[in-house]
Amino acid sequence: MLHTRRRVPLALATTVAALLGAALVILPGAPSRPAAAAPAVFAHPGVLVSRAQLDFVRDRVNANAQPWRQAYDQMTASRYASLSRVAKPRAVVECGSYSNPNYGCTDEREDAIAAYTTALAWYITRDSRYAQQAIRLMDAWSAVITDHTNSNAPLQTAWAGSTWPRAAEIIKHTYPGGWPNAGRFATMLRNVYLPEVINGNTTSNGNWDLSMMEAVIGIAVHLEDRTAYDRAVSRFRNRMRAYFYLSTDGAVPYGPGGGIDTPSEIIGYWQGQSTFVDGLSQETCRDFTHTGYGISAATHIAETSRIQGQDLYPEFTDRLRHALGFHAKYQLGAAVPSWLCGGGLHLGLGPITEVGFNALNFRLGIGMTNTQTLTLNQRPAGTNNLFTAWETLTHAANPN
Template sequence: MRTGTIGRGLGLAAALAALLTGISMTPASAGRAGPDAAPAAAGAAAPASFTHPGVLVSRPQLDFVRAKVQAGAQPWKSAYDQMMASKYASLGRTAKPRAVVECGSYSNPNNGCTDEREDAIAAYTLSLAWYITQDSRYAAKAVEIMDAWSAVIRDHTNSNAPLQTGWAGSSWPRAAEIIKYTYGDWPDSGRFATMLRDVYLPEVINGSNSNGNWELSMTEAAIGISVFLEDRASYDKAVTKFRGRVPAYIYVTEDGALPKTAPGSGLDTREKIINYWQGQSTFMNGLSQETCRDLTHTGYGISAISHIAETSRIQGQDLYPEIAERLRHALGLHATYQVGNPVPPNLCGGSLKDSLGPVTEVGFNALRNRMGIAMTNTATLTERQRPAGSNNLFVAWETLTHADNPN
């Protein structure tokens, strides 16, 4: 569902969100805690035919980036130089695949967790390097890394397995889409598809009732994998998860006295909801379920939301209008304090931990540049952080790919 003039105001975005996600627009009923309700059905989300490459970045976006880099234009040239100087762009990289990746809480134990995530980021980095330079050595190295993992991996285990699978599973299809559809010399692409279908998708497709960044990262992986596999049923299921989770992750005042709850969460009392929101009992526009935990995990959630919406837009059904009100408030609230404004006492006791990380470019470009929403503090933070690098988990080079990208 595309909309061409959302920039004229956010009332339409909010109304669409209410219609398509089951958000009540009446404060009297919105704040009641009670049994979880599934979002209103909105029909099939998957396109009749998938666009390739089409996970986070499209061919028109890649062409825009290549032209800017070739012209030496900023900030794209400095972002490109940063990427090419990173370990992820090295043509000497040797993949480190494992049959079983074991990841405990905070990756302890870490048996292949870092190796898998970083090899997936490297494959994506090398695919971007291939497209921009048209030097086939980069594409061949990306293929080598993806083939090494698809020949070996069989499972993810221990407590962080769902999140680990979501992180790595978000990066793999970005790389695979670019290589398969712009390079093409990949004899074992079918084996890679089987890996995504059998090892990754079952781990992420059913979501999680842990902290919201888990389910959002898992959903991002599920949607990207579904695009590469052209799996319409899984794509639809992932979008349904997204529509249920975003209102439960970012609060807006129209929700009423309490935040929304995700379907199946079991958060059916005020006490349970406040506890889930890290003990925060004062709710304000843009507050996330993890704001009072720390901004780093909040950044993971915001990033995944932006990535999912970006992929949906490429695929022809733009989810941005449904979540624009929440996303712009979330970016704005957290940017306000990250750029140096004092934190009020009623927000996390007057103190926020850590930082969002390099995660604002995609959402900022969509909301400010495409939809015409003024975002002063987000602009300040985004420009201050340029060129945005990688968080070494699932975010990489978004100044390069999305800064002021009109496509």
């Protein structure tokens, strides 16, 4: 029988969280977890890719080894690697639901991806033209943008805010030619991006919260902001248990809070799905594309934490491996049972498996047959044109 968990009174939970400097929502019934602990000394570059990872990629590409060379060629053939690209910054980026209206939304996301792309190209080739292009793109936006508005502002800020720090970390910490406006860019991250995402979003679909926390943790690393880092990790821990189900959670998944707590509320939040199995996501029955956003952001956060010496992967190994395997199975064409989303799924997971597969299978040695098949089938993984890009290049069989 479905049951309601005993809940910590919200006022008490909020007070305790505030005293600890943690991120707000405490899931009812959730077990106690280690306190968030930002590194005493931040590793740079340290957002999604480390220097050791970049060195591995550079060696593999220069040796014409596969799949890295093919992935590199795919990246440099893309529009994002163009040295003639001209940024299109706006003071106010306005994004409605599904980017309608779209006033600067696509331009901002894609200029951020282009900055990251050319930063990667700089590191691999040591061609300073790529570094200078990344700097031009970042400088153009940091000189102009002041705000994000309309209903999709938090998600838009999260997507761009996840990508900008990756580029900035590589350029600031590896390019010897200098970046005079690095401080202005950091101010942009602190004043324009961080306030929009740091408190997360409790009741929207979970990919929002995970993407927002990815942005927070990346910005926190770049700014060396230990408080923001800890808040992101604390909120990430809560959201992971409210987004990916394990049978050990009980009869129903954990709710995210914010008035979504009872079994009926949680089932409604999970798109009406009332049968729960390991790996199911809160958005599985919505569509695989948005679920893929959530998986991608979750693995990016875990990867950055590992680079920073915290390593959240062990804490969430089962949730991530089951989530990847469950969705890979159906993305590969397995028959959909009648109990799952009414017997119909909207596929389209996207190029989002490389980071998690590398962490869990290659580094930790966990067997992941379906995820492996899908990952190999999709190589070289390109970009979703939002916040995920070139992860075969950066994370395929990367031991670092």
